[in-house]
Amino acid sequence: MRSSAVKVQINPELCQGHGRCYDLAPGLFGDDEEGYGRVLSDGAVPPEAERDARLAVLNCPEHAVELLEEG
């Protein structure tokens, strides 16, 4: 099975459009027309982007970015 062990998601209830996720991990996150963060593609994080993903999580002022570690 070809699925990544790590995924990112944004909680739209918490996101306020600070943009730290798309600043720090532009390969994983982008913005919508109002500047709110959105996950590009399906959120699967390739191993080489894992560090960026963790930085995006840890730098979100609203705690809106989540990392899901699957088994």
Next chain:
Amino acid sequence: MAVDDRFSFQTPETGEDELVGTRSEIITGPVADWATDFSHLEPEWSADPYPIQDDLRQRCPIARTERFGGAWLPTRYDDVAAIAYDTDRFSSRSIILSNFRPPRELAPIGGSPPISSDPPFHRDARKLLLPAFTKKVVARQEPATRAFCHSLIDSLAGRDVVDAAHDYAQHIPMRVIADMLGFPPQDGPQFREFVEDLLEGINLPPDDRVERVSRLFDYLLAQVHDHLDQPREDLTTYLIDAELYGRKLDPSVVTGAMALLLIAGIDTSWSAIGASLWHLAKTPGDRDRLVAEPGLLPTAMEEFLRAYAPVTMARLVKQDMHWHGVDMKAEDWILLSFPAANRDPAQFDRADEVVIDREVNRHAAFGLGIHRCVGSHLARMELRVALEVWLERIPAFTLDDPGAVTWSAGQIRGPRTLPLRIG
């Protein structure tokens, strides 16, 4: 086509509308005890507020003052965040703490929407502005901003000592916001007066304040008329044409939003650029490292924003309540210090140090919750470009006279005199 006559009213002579609120006694002078008598307008606070905040966080984390008709100052990150998120109990009806409380009926719109707005109006007013301030849209301003920064540095040629606040930092956001609003670029010096009137003249007699505020709105109205005559692709025309709930905006909402963009866009970035240069001038190790490693600048910049966050907001308590150990009364002010939150050791390791390679930096310089600074992407672009150009052109610089550095008073804090030796 119908003529747009929304803006053809006479402005009230003495700003009658503003007089319906509540005035409190103006109290100035040295602070007796910061826990019970704080004032962010006293020189001790302007010069260096951080030891005061650190002390309060230890011994009285929600400080009180009877000045301004009564106000509270929380210094812990958790308390600042809780207030920023709690729009049910804390109103943004006035976000500049002063001796005048605007009438309660001003909520939920407030005088300068959306920063002064509460839900539910807030969300709709904010939606109007957000698309104009996304990272992608403000990136269009970057080439002109960079060229302008270079032209400012060019103008310093031949001088050994320059005032980086006066000759460099202040001009950058003035030019950018004038371009975005479609105001004449040569009006910059006037903007500076408006900013000082609104943000620093807090303890002036109320009639003086009203007079100064009406000067700003007269200017904005003249710009509106100029844009009605000659519509163009800028934020002023955008706001004139914008619709909310199926109709064009109330004229006070148009000029209020323009005032917000003008005032909030200038002092803040000016302060952030100046404080960053001040830090680098007195910290040669950090300066040399950034010159050698320009790729570190985005990370370092976030640290400057954390450690020298320029912006403090205000809230008004809606109802009497017991809150986190203190008895708040309706209409008490809250001085919502994001700078204090950003230096809380419970939230940040080495909170009192500037660590330019700090990778995890969940700071609150642009606020938290629904009022996140709408111009944060613009501010970050301005700060990054201003520092990139300065470090590229003037890699060696020091404080000419540390004692000559002066800082603004009030809720927006940054250097206003910053003599640097560049020769």
